[in-house]
Amino acid sequence: xxxxxxxxRVRHGGRWETVASHNEKIAALLERQFPxxxxxxWAVGLADEKHGPNARSREDWLNTVAEPISLEGVWxxxxxxxxxxxxxxxxQTDAERLKRLLEVLINEEQRLRSLSPATLDDLHERxxxxxxxxxxxxARPDYAHWSCLPKWTAAETVALLLDKDPHSVNSRSLxxxxxxxxxxxxxxxxxxxxxxxELGEIPGIExxxxxxxxxxxxxxxPSSFENELLxxxxxxxxxxxxxxxxxxxxxxxxxxxxxxxxxxxPRAEENxxxxxxxxxxxEAAGLKTSLTMxxxxxxxxxxxxxxxxGLKGVLKKPxxxxx
Numbered sequence: 001x002x003x004x005x006x007x008x009r010v011r012h013g014g015r016w017e018t019v020a021s022h023n024e025k026i027a028a029l030l031e032r033q034f035p036x037x038x039x040x041x042w043a044v045g046l047a048d049e050k051h052g053p054n055a056r057s058r059e060d061w062l063n064t065v066a067e068p069i070s071l072e073g074v075w076x077x078x079x080x081x082x083x084x085x086x087x088x089x090x091x092q093t094d095a096e097r098l099k100r101l102l103e104v105l106i107n108e109e110q111r112l113r114s115l116s117p118a119t120l121d122d123l124h125e126r127x128x129x130x131x132x133x134x135x136x137x138x139a140r141p142d143y144a145h146w147s148c149l150p151k152w153t154a155a156e157t158v159a160l161l162l163d164k165d166p167h168s169v170n171s172r173s174l175x176x177x178x179x180x181x182x183x184x185x186x187x188x189x190x191x192x193x194x195x196x197x198e199l200g201e202i203p204g205i206e207x208x209x210x211x212x213x214x215x216x217x218x219x220x221x222p223s224s225f226e227n228e229l230l231x232x233x234x235x236x237x238x239x240x241x242x243x244x245x246x247x248x249x250x251x252x253x254x255x256x257x258x259x260x261x262x263x264x265x266p267r268a269e270e271n272x273x274x275x276x277x278x279x280x281x282x283e284a285a286g287l288k289t290s291l292t293m294x295x296x297x298x299x300x301x302x303x304x305x306x307x308x309x310g311l312k313g314v315l316k317k318p319x320x321x322x323x
Contacts, residue, residue: 025124026112032127034105036074041109043068044102056102062095065102075101125179134169134182141165154193158186161214254301266302271295 020028030037047056047064055061069075077094090098112120129135141160146152152160159166162185171190174183258264264274275291275298282289 020124022117022120025120026109028127029112029120029123030105030109033108036069036072037105037109039072039074040065040069040102040105044106057099059090059095062098062102063090066090066094066098121179122181126181129180129182132177132180132182134164134174139164139168154190154197157193158189161189162186255298258298264298266298271298 027038034040043065046068047061050064051058051061066075066077070077075098077090077098112123115123133139140163142165146156146160146166152166155170156166159169162169162182169186171187174180174186177183255264255266258274258278259266262274262277264271264278272291275294278294279289279291282294
């Protein structure tokens, strides 16, 4: 396959841009689920050339696939032998295991190739969005700053609704990302809010009227947004009527419960199993959430209390082992 088949150059905004081809988009989407898809599909191609694509359920076809991917360290059989002519010969168990692995990958590749160009492009852009600046932790807002302002502009409101810092995530910074689903959604919400202002429905974005505004305009209103930005000091919180939220205490409560009952470690980079258990219990109680949301809330809580003195128990900094 030539370089012309992989990449296309288009002119946009007075400059040339290199965009991913159809095959590159499929490869990027497969990479997310199957890190070794290139080596496996290459082996599949070799087996197809030798035995024909109609032989994919046969033992000799699977043996041909297994040999190169085993040499590449992509897949290891638990029990194999050699045929009289020196070819790989898989056990029945390994053959079934390899067959299942190949079926999942081949079916996903075929599904992606069957998609329309527009649908494939959208999936690829969503994948790219995960690594773009607005998906990074640095793009999240400083709630302490924005909660002190009585009003926000339309652009500031939309950024905050999307849990982004208006200083870094705005129309100007998103302009280069024409196809980005996040950027498109930002522009859509901004047009809705601007339209409401133009029609006189709202003179400006008042903090205490924002939730009602979003309800009228069918805009998703995140609960974290309300907790961080809309609850004024002295409002009803966990302490009951007229009680202010003792945020440091609430943060400790959340972290201690997560650490004691779900083995969550605020200092660890990975807490997948603990987070999965938390999400399952929350959803069992009727609270729809996600791993990302739970992880973010726990990380936020830890950031806000880890510098406080007197941390004990599961939150205390572990003592390094003596030499």
